[in-house]
Amino acid sequence: MAIALFMIFLLALPFFLFIILLKHSINNNGNFNHLPPGPPGLPFIGHLHMLMLDNSLLPHIFLWKLSQNYGPLMSLRFGFKPTLVVSSAKMAEAVLKTHDLDFCSRPRLRGATRLSYNALDLAFSPYTDYLKEMRKLCVVHLFSRVQKYRPIREDEVGRLVEKIFQLSVDSQPVNLSEAMMCLSRSIICRIGFGKRYDDGAERSRVNEVHKESEAMLSSFSFSDYFPFMGWVDRFTGFLTRLEKAFKELDTFYQQLIDEHLDPNRLIPQEEDLLDVLLRIRMDRDFPFDLTIDHIKAILMNVFIAGTNTTAATVIWVMSALMKNPKCLKKAQAEVRDLVGKKGFINEDDVQALTYLKAVVKETFRLHPTAPMLLPRETLRNCNIGNPWI
Incomplete structure (x- = not known):
């Protein structure tokens, strides 16, 4: 009898889910009447299929082409999440500057929330008093130290130039992508943690932790778009993989913190960012109780966000110059004239490289490393142009 009732329940469950989803979809369609125009979506999944099935274009290129038909403000629905796509400089200014306080929060995404220790970082934290104080802490105590770390940047660049020179002497090829990733990661790790990973095994481990964490931040999670279907993430293996990535990242951070708290550790000439955060925690010079998890969340932003963006930009610059020999020769001539x-060349000389700076800016325009930025979440209704958001 119990087995029969259980089978009836299993057979009836899809029907009840269908009714609930249909009702939710109808309600959503009614709420979309006041939003900007957008392409017709499918029941339940909305417009998710448009991004997942069309692999011929990058997502930001696909959305830009779609905006040519529906305007600079376009409404989409990813599952049960209504989404506004902004595709013009004027509308971007309205959202990011004029109505910044209305669009300044962040949605809670499963992967980002876990890896940021329940959104305790800067990038994925919702707009609260905590975020205001955390921004103030980072601006005053961390970002203000950029110039103090100039010797580290110049030393790492010098090491890279020497390595490339030695490879050229030996008539060996240079893997630019790998070289730039190593450069940016070495700079980030020395500034953030005071360590340089030269050992092959240790470097491979750091690379793998970084790569897997990035993958988890951009992976699809059912709970992000279908809140009542979060249990599906367990069957797809997403939760298992996410938890494994989190534990590896947490172990990496904890080892760094333990090394910095070791009383036998040699005191460095210049504090790294982790030293600064631990000192602030010890001095209790923060309105909130700054815990180890807060520090780990900030380290996540430093370690993950700061590596690929820098390396990818340089790689795109070099690729663009190689495809345009005339521009390459002009940039080389400018650098050689300045070097004399x-x-x-040191960092002060960069300001005089007018043409090279123009090349970099054009690369930012053509190949932005984060073309869609991080998603934002509205805090209140507002009027942008004519539609209400």
Whole structure:
């Protein structure tokens, strides 16, 4: 009898889910009347299929082409999440500047929330008093130290130039992508943690932790778009993989913190970012109780967000110059004229490289490393142009 009732329940469950989803879809369609125009979507999944099935274009290129038909403000629905796509400079200014306080929060995404220790970081934290204080802490105590770390940047660039020179002497090829990733990661790790990963095994481990964490931040989670279907993530393996990535990342951070708290550790000439955060925690110089988890969340932003963006930009610049020999020769001539008899360029000389800076800016325009930025969440209704958001 019990087995029969259980089978009836299993057979009836899809029907009840269908009724609930249909009702939710109808309600959503009614709420979309006041939003900007957008393409027709499918029941339940909305417009998710448009991004997942069309692999011929990058997502931001696909959305831009779609905006040519529906305007700079376009409404989409990803599952049960209504989404506004902004595709013009004027509308972007309205959202990011004029109505910044209305669009300043972040949605809670499963992967980002877990890896940021329940959104305790800067990038994925919702707009609260905590975020205001955390921004103030980072601006005053961390970002203000950029110039103090100039010797680290110049030393790492010098190491890379020496390595490339040695490879050229030996007539060996240079893997630019790998070299730039190593450069940016070495700079980030020395500034953030005071460590340089030269050992092959340790470097491979750090690379793998970084790669897997990035993958989890951009992976699809059912709970992000279908809140009542979060249990599906367990069957797809997403939760298992996410938890494994979190534990590896947490172990990496904890080892760094333990090394910095070791009383026998040699005191460095210049504090790294982790030293600064631990000192603030010890001095209790923060309105909130700054815990180890808060520090780990900030380290996540430093370690993950700061590596690929820098390397990818340089790789795109070099790729663009190689495809345009005339531009390459002009940039080389400008650099060589500035170098003269010095034989090297420091950070102060960069301001005089007008043409090279123009090349970098054009690369930012053509190949942005984060073309869609991080998603934002509205805090209140507002009027942008004519539609109400």
